[in-house]
Amino acid sequence: MNNQEQINANDPLGIIGRKMKGFKFEDATRQLSFAQGMERLIGVEGEVLCYIKENNSYKCEFPNAAWHYPAELIMQHLIDTPQELTLLEKFEQGWEIKYKDGVKAVEVYKSKTWHDRIILEWADGTSSCGNDIDFEGYITCTPPKERKTIYVYQVDNRIVFNEHAIEGHALITTLNFEKNGGNWEKVKP
Numbered sequence: 001m002n003n004q005e006q007i008n009a010n011d012p013l014g015i016i017g018r019k020m021k022g023f024k025f026e027d028a029t030r031q032l033s034f035a036q037g038m039e040r041l042i043g044v045e046g047e048v049l050c051y052i053k054e055n056n057s058y059k060c061e062f063p064n065a066a067w068h069y070p071a072e073l074i075m076q077h078l079i080d081t082p083q084e085l086t087l088l089e090k091f092e093q094g095w096e097i098k099y100k101d102g103v104k105a106v107e108v109y110k111s112k113t114w115h116d117r118i119i120l121e122w123a124d125g126t127s128s129c130g131n132d133i134d135f136e137g138y139i140t141c142t143p144p145k146e147r148k149t150i151y152v153y154q155v156d157n158r159i160v161f162n163e164h165a166i167e168g169h170a171l172i173t174t175l176n177f178e179k180n181g182g183n184w185e186k187v188k189p
Helices: 036-041 071-077 087-092
Strands: 019-021 045-052 057-062 065-070 096-099 105-110 118-122 127-130 139-142 147-155 158-162 170-180 183-186
Touching: 019 071, 036 065, 057 071, 065 071, 087 096, 087 105, 087 118, 087 139, 096 105
Parallel strands: none
Antiparallel strands: 019 045, 045 057, 057 065, 096 139, 105 118, 118 127, 147 158, 147 170, 170 183
């Protein structure tokens, strides 16, 4: 088992910091029971704060209240919230990253010296080091545009356009298109 697969005794389900909705449950033990004050929180969004080993529960914070919920039931009441991508993940997925003066990042990678930092190399030859929070307000990130490749083949003296490669036929050329707003535009080679 590698480090990421090991269970954290302080968070065996790996849910601390996640959002959840309050729910009703049957009394699990004498130490963990559904209290009358929890009734108003059914369906209300809260945040998982910590794990309590003694009664196998998670403490969850709500507006003006905090309550314990059984660990064996809480998973089905978590809220799926999309996680924000890091700058490194955005760069790896093809996002365009620009400094406030318009200079593009040409490389983004983890620092070998500081474990929580990344290095951004800019098109002007300079570089910056920091974490995602350090760059807030100084850079803009634009998601990649949707792209499509059309393959042009000759099949039985006909020209055929296809979105997928066709084995056994003569490829003439490929055409690349990029979605710009609602329109597809041909990308110049």
